[in-house]
Amino acid sequence: xxxxxxxxxxxxxxxxxxxxxxxxxxxxxxxxxxxxxxxxxxxxxxxxxxxxxxxxxxxxxxxxxxxxxxxxxxxxxxxxxxxxxxxxxxxxxxxxxxxxxxxxxxxxxxxxxxxxxxxxxxxxxxxxxxxxxxxxxxxxxxxxxxxxxxxxxxxxxxxxxxxxxxxxxxxxxxxxxxxxxxxxxxxxxxxxxxxxxxxxxxxxxxxxxxxxxxxxxxxxxxxxxxxxxxxxxxxxxxxxxxxxxxxxxxxxxxxxxxx
Amino acid sequence: xxxxxxxxxxxxxxxxxxxxxxxxxxxxxxxxxxxxxxxxxxxxxxxxxxxxxxxxxxxxxxxxxxxxxxxxxxxxxxxxxxxxxxxxxxxxxxxxxxxxxxxxxxxxxxxxxxxxxxxxxxxxxxxxxxxxxxxxxxxxxxxxxxxxxxxxxxxxxxxxxxxxxxxxxxxxxxxxxxxxxxxxxxxxxxxxxxxxxxxxxxxxxxxxxxxxxxxxxxxxxxxxxxxxxxxxxxxxxxxxxxxxxxxxxxxxxxxxxxx
Numbered sequence: 001x002x003x004x005x006x007x008x009x010x011x012x013x014x015x016x017x018x019x020x021x022x023x024x025x026x027x028x029x030x031x032x033x034x035x036x037x038x039x040x041x042x043x044x045x046x047x048x049x050x051x052x053x054x055x056x057x058x059x060x061x062x063x064x065x066x067x068x069x070x071x072x073x074x075x076x077x078x079x080x081x082x083x084x085x086x087x088x089x090x091x092x093x094x095x096x097x098x099x100x101x102x103x104x105x106x107x108x109x110x111x112x113x114x115x116x117x118x119x120x121x122x123x124x125x126x127x128x129x130x131x132x133x134x135x136x137x138x139x140x141x142x143x144x145x146x147x148x149x150x151x152x153x154x155x156x157x158x159x160x161x162x163x164x165x166x167x168x169x170x171x172x173x174x175x176x177x178x179x180x181x182x183x184x185x186x187x188x189x190x191x192x193x194x195x196x197x198x199x200x201x202x203x204x205x206x207x208x209x210x211x212x213x214x215x216x217x218x219x220x221x222x223x224x225x226x227x228x229x230x231x232x233x234x235x236x237x238x239x240x241x242x243x244x245x246x247x248x249x250x251x252x253x254x255x256x257x258x259x
Numbered sequence: 260x261x262x263x264x265x266x267x268x269x270x271x272x273x274x275x276x277x278x279x280x281x282x283x284x285x286x287x288x289x290x291x292x293x294x295x296x297x298x299x300x301x302x303x304x305x306x307x308x309x310x311x312x313x314x315x316x317x318x319x320x321x322x323x324x325x326x327x328x329x330x331x332x333x334x335x336x337x338x339x340x341x342x343x344x345x346x347x348x349x350x351x352x353x354x355x356x357x358x359x360x361x362x363x364x365x366x367x368x369x370x371x372x373x374x375x376x377x378x379x380x381x382x383x384x385x386x387x388x389x390x391x392x393x394x395x396x397x398x399x400x401x402x403x404x405x406x407x408x409x410x411x412x413x414x415x416x417x418x419x420x421x422x423x424x425x426x427x428x429x430x431x432x433x434x435x436x437x438x439x440x441x442x443x444x445x446x447x448x449x450x451x452x453x454x455x456x457x458x459x460x461x462x463x464x465x466x467x468x469x470x471x472x473x474x475x476x477x478x479x480x481x482x483x484x485x486x487x488x489x490x491x492x493x494x495x496x497x498x499x500x501x502x503x504x505x506x507x508x509x510x511x512x513x514x515x516x517x518x
Contacts, residue, residue, distance in 0.1 A: 047307030047336070048370045055457070055465040077306070077371075081468065085452045108383060110500050111307040111376075112336075124367060124449050156512050165447075166502040168509075183509040185501040188424075190383050193344045198314070206314040207341065236505035241369050242444040243425040246495035250427075250442040253415050 006032035006094035006158055009083050009122065013043045013076040013101065013114025016061065016069065020100035023143040024132065025067060027150050028097060031158065035093065037083040039114075040071040044103075046114040048121070049075045058082050076118035084125050095158055096122030099132035100143050100150070106133075106171050106223040107187040107215075110237060116169055120239050123167035128157045130167065135174040135227060146172040149181065149232050162236075169235040173227045182231040187222035189215040265291035265353035265417055268342050268381065272302045272335040272360065272373025275320065275328065279359035282402040283391065284326060286409050287356060290417065294352065296342040298373075299330040303362075305373040307380070308334045317341050335377035343384050354417055355381030358391035359402050359409070365392075365430050365482040366446040366472075369496060375428055379498050382426035387416045389426065394433040394486060405431040408440065408491050421495075428494040432486045441490040446481035448474040 008028045012021040016038035028034045040057075057073040070087060072079045080096065101115040110116045115131050122129035132150055134143055153170060162168065169186075172178070196208040215224055223233035267287045271280040275297035287293045299316075316332040329346060331338045339355065360374040369375045374390050381388030391409055393402055412429060421427065428445075431437070455467040474483055482492035 042312065045309045045311040047305075047309070047376065049306045049308040049334075050304045050371055050468060052304040052468055053301065055467050056454075057463075057465055075308075078468070081452045082454065082466065085454050086456075086466065108498065111379065111498060112309055117306065117370075120370065152514055156514070160512065163502070163505045163508065166505050181514045183506055185503065185506065186499055188499070193340045195315075195341065195344050197345075204316075206316055207345065208314050209309060209311055209337070209340065234509065236502035236509055237500045238502035238505075239367065239370060239500070240445055240447070241496045241498070241500065243422070243495035243497035244444060246422045246425050246497075247442055247444065249422065250493065250495055253419065255411055255415070255440045 008032045008034050009093040009096045010034055010036045011076055011079045011096065011098045011118040012038050013046060013118065015039050015042045016063065016071045018102065020102055020134065020143050023147055024097060024100050024150065025064060027147045028154065030151060031154055032094065034067055035087060036067060036069040037072055037079045037087060039076060039079060040073055043076050043114045045112055046075045047112050048077055048117040051075060051078050056082065058086060076114035077121045080118050080121040080125065092125070092127055095154060096127040096129040097132065097154060100146060101133035102141055103137045104133055104135045104171055105131065105169065106227060106233060107189045110169055110186060119167050120237065124239055128162045130154065130157060130170055132170045134172045145176055145178060149178065153234065165240060166236050166238050169237050171223060171227055171233045173230045175230045177230060178232060179230045181234055182226040184223040184226050184233045184235050185221055186235050187215060187224035188217040189213055189224065267291045267293050268352040268355045269293055269295045270335055270338050270355065270357045270377040271297050272305060272377065274298050274301045275322065275330045277361065279361055279393065279402050282406055283356055283359050283409065284323060286406045287413065289410060290413055291353065293326055294346060295326060295328040296331055296338045296346055298335060298338060299332055302335050302373045304371055305334045305376070306371050307336055307376040310334060310337050315341065317345060335373035336380045339377050339380040339384065351384070351386055354413060355386045355388040356391065356413060359405060360392035361400055362396045363392055363394045363430055364390065364428065365486060365492060366448045369428055369445060378426050379496065383498055387421045389413065389416060389429055391429045393431045404435055404437060408437065412493065424499060425495050425497050428496050430482060430486055430492045432489045434489045436489060437491060438489045440493055441485040443482040443485050443492045443494050444480055445494050446474060446478070446483035447476040448472055448483065
């Protein structure tokens with residue numbers, strides 16, 4: 001009997017020519033049939049943005065021998081939507097992987113990250129989904145040490161699936177001596193912005209967004225802790241954003257029942 | 260003793276000239292000092308996008324008598340970041356309200372919505388935050404019936420605060436006969452995309468994102484149910500996206516501890 005060959009959708013937010021997606025494609029080719037739909041330009045920080053005010057382009061491209069690839073003019077989430085609707089035409093892939101992102105997406109960054117939002121969109125579509133990111137922002141970032149872990153994690157997800165409404169956020173530390181994999185929760189923290197103010201040649205100010213991550217969490221069960229201790233962090237993520245624990249408190253508030 | 264006058268940051272995603280933000284400004288003026296920082300152009304569907312590849316503009320504008328207003332060239336989340344850092348300069352406002360959005364943001368739309376993402380960013384900054392949206396997509400949408408409810412809800416939040424890490428997602432039904440307020444959870448559902456394919460004058464295809472909302476939830480405790488039954492839906496939202504219930508399951512997966 002012929003074994004079922006899984007179909008794997010590969011997306012990212014750094015764009016289709018990024019080195020991180022190349023490593024992800026090569027790793028997924030060991031597990032099944034790969035289809036790539038990725039942005040034609042960098043889309044970092046696009047979060048869960050979709051394109052509604054202008055039309056989208058979706059064109060085939062031939063970068064790596066024999067790999068079915070499409071570049072899209074939209075956001076990472078647009079890529080997943082176009083993949084599901086126009087490339088797979090409703091025949092869902094068995095797995096959606098996003099990345100490998102050039103830079104970390106731990107903690108609160110799950111919200112800002114195009115890489116993670118593409119994976120979230122895959123999960124919303126009912127596809128088991130994983131986002132991968134590496135703690136290295138340099139041009140010569142080495143994505144190779146992550147590959148063996150990516151393969152293991154993807155194999156587990158292909159074998160076991162994921163609980164309904166969840167996906168995985170996987171981050172890799174910057175080290176050649178990875179200690180192993182840790183299942184974590186999202187650390188509490190936020191970016192402290194410091195807008196860099198400059199003057200244009202017409203003496204009008206403009207601002208560059210910069211900032212520093214502030215960790216407000218001493219827990220040893222967080223993704224930030226795991227990464228600092230050279231572990232691969234795996235956070236199960238859900239897209240039900242309801243704060244269920246706050247419902248009873250709000251039910252105690254007194255509103256005029258009808259105005 | 261003089262009563263403390265709260266400071267209220269007003270943002271939106273439909274842009275600073277939208278009719279919905281005008282109603283929100285007027286309502287908030289009854290409760291405190293209003294400062295508006297809103298996008299200079301429509302930013303619907305921008306989700307939690309931030310601008311990192313290009314600089315931002317932030318300029319004062321005088322639309323409504325005596326109201327401190329700024330227009331920003333970025334996304335709704337950029338507006339909140341610039342407000343906190345450049346307008347308030349660290350002195351946090353007492354409340355952040357976003358909207359009133361021209362169209363619903365129930366259920367999964369909390370992820371795609373610029374209106375809600377601005378409120379989420381306010382909450383990340385530690386500011387009690389509320390997003391408001393109206394089920395009316397027409398040009399002549401009537402935001403006025405929502406105003407009395409907005410005032411009540413904002414007053415409660417100013418009085419009681421909100422549990423740490425949470426904010427409110429408030430949606431208004433399209434009716435002149437609102438039945439009251441219901442505290443809800445986010446309904447399960449998703450958009451079923453139908454990309455509209457067209458040909459440009461050069462015979463190359465392009466795609467418009469369209470779609471229909473698919474409700475996969477029969478619960479009577481959801482925001483969709485409340486709106487369909489002419490209630491104002493109030494969903495407490497959190498930005499910890501960890502699927503805590505999935506952690507123990509994932510801890511049962513067998514990984515090679517070190518590769």
